[in-house]
Amino acid sequence: MINVDIKEDTFWERNRKTGGYLLRKRATQIAVSICRFILLFGMCFLILQPILNKISVSLMTEEDLFDPVVVSIPLHFTLDNYKIAADVMNYKVGFVNSLIISLTTSLIQIAMCTLVGYGFARFKFPLKKMWFAFVMLIIVIPPQVISTSLFLRFRFFDILGIIKMIRGEALNLRGSIIPYYLMCFGCMGLKDGLYIYMIRQFFRNIPNDMEEAAYVDGCGMFKTFVTIMLPEATPIITSCFLFSFVWQWTDGFYAGMFLGGRRLVSTSISSIVDSLGVYIQRLTGEKVAVSIAYSNCILSTATLMVVGPLIILYLFAQRKFVESIASSGIKM
């Protein structure tokens, strides 16, 4: 009690000594932090609100959806929506498929992009500027530009006419995953230009000395890369891997183009409203029109189920995501 009194005394005394400056400063500080809190709270709410909405809707029964009294807290809690959505999407199969494909493709992509990024960061060779300009070009070119001809190319796949000679006709690689793996090997997957750029930027910031010491000690180029430079670059590599995994998980463009037949969570969610009608028809045996509210409710539930694993991943690896971009020191 006494302590507090003394403190206040000194504060006012100090304030008087500074001619009111201290009080003004403290007041502006408090005002600023209140404003900041309101602003940030509002904006965070803005970003989180759709997810919160979806959570509340996904827990409602159908009658709650039409009840005007119920806005965001469901009257009858239920987990049936999750069951139905999982059934409609064939969630288990889709989840496993998505997991396998996202993991493998991002592993390939990041391995290749690390090699290329290292090559661009640490070696001098003729036409380097030109090749790097091409990297920038693939960042800028929307994949839609080349989608038509890529589509036709993989529909009638051939390498210099060899396959046609053997089999008599061109190979139809559509619906198989091989073309996409090939593209990943060639650094032409989803946003690979960006990864190359980020990894190159990171390698450029590592001092030259370590490499040179390794060369002097008789280490080869590749061995230096594996034993000296790779361990240094683990932060950027893990975060690029995380990015590539996440973007692959939600990607619909490449998945729709190459992996047509395969069940993935990203492709099944875009057609979930249609499949819901089919599903209910199969259950009840007659054609029923599904109400818009209910199909949207299932859509929200399914969205949550698709995004859920990513949110969990993000909760654990949040720092990796954010710090990677900060650490790569992007400049132009």
Next chain:
Amino acid sequence: MEKSKTKKKRLVGLEKRKARAGYLFIMPFIFGFVVFMVRPFVQSLYMSFTSVELGAGIFNMSWTGLANYYYSFRTDPDYVRLLTEELLRMVIYSFAIIVFSFFVSLILNQKFQGRALVRAVFFLPVILSSGVMLGLESNNQLIENLQKTVETTTSGISITAGLQTILRTTGVGTRAFEKVFEVINNIYDVAMASGIQIIIFLSGLQTIPTSMYEAAQIEGCTAWESLWKVTFPMISSLFLVNWVYTVVDFCMRSDNQVIDKIQDMMVVKQNYGTASAMTWVYFVVVIAFVGITSLAISKGVYYND
């Protein structure tokens, strides 16, 4: 003389070896670029001058000159309108995104409790609004209904609506105001699209040495002045990066109307030639726009080194 010559030769040898190693390292990219980018790229350019017919197991292309371009500009009812609308939207939104993310990163750079949490929330859209998720968000009517209910129950205290009517009645620059209102009403989209930009700005802000601010303060600089005289020039190069990233990101979004139109042309109408022509027009316009604007911005960029 002889010795130095051999030395030089050996250096060349090392450089040659390094160059070879460099090429080996970027080999995957060269392979992929040539096979999966150059050929399709050229082919799609060629296709835009032809009419493509899909037969059973084979496709034919017949040269039609500029007919596809003529069609997209003169005959197609929507294309030109969509293109101009989308470009205008791109300019306005990219600008809004840059301003928003600069502002947010300024706030997030200050020290306060729970900063890590707020940062995590602002970065969340990068994960949540990618790929197919973006399209789902916009056509979920249930969520819209929910929003409407919330809006109608709280309509009595809408400050923005009151402000809008006041600004509208002033009659000065009404059309410009309308655009601003539109952006403000869609602030959610802006926030969702600015995750990466915020982080890039933040990383830039953290590299500014505090001694600069201290010096400015001692010289009698207010916080407002040091924002424009210290912060702004120091991270001006990041404006360029963010601008390019934002524009490119915007024209690749899946809810882009021009892309929708092209997809429709390709998948529904099976008109590959015209689809290619439309894509190329869009692509060239966007590249030209990015090139010109980033050239203009790079004139104003200040480099500290």
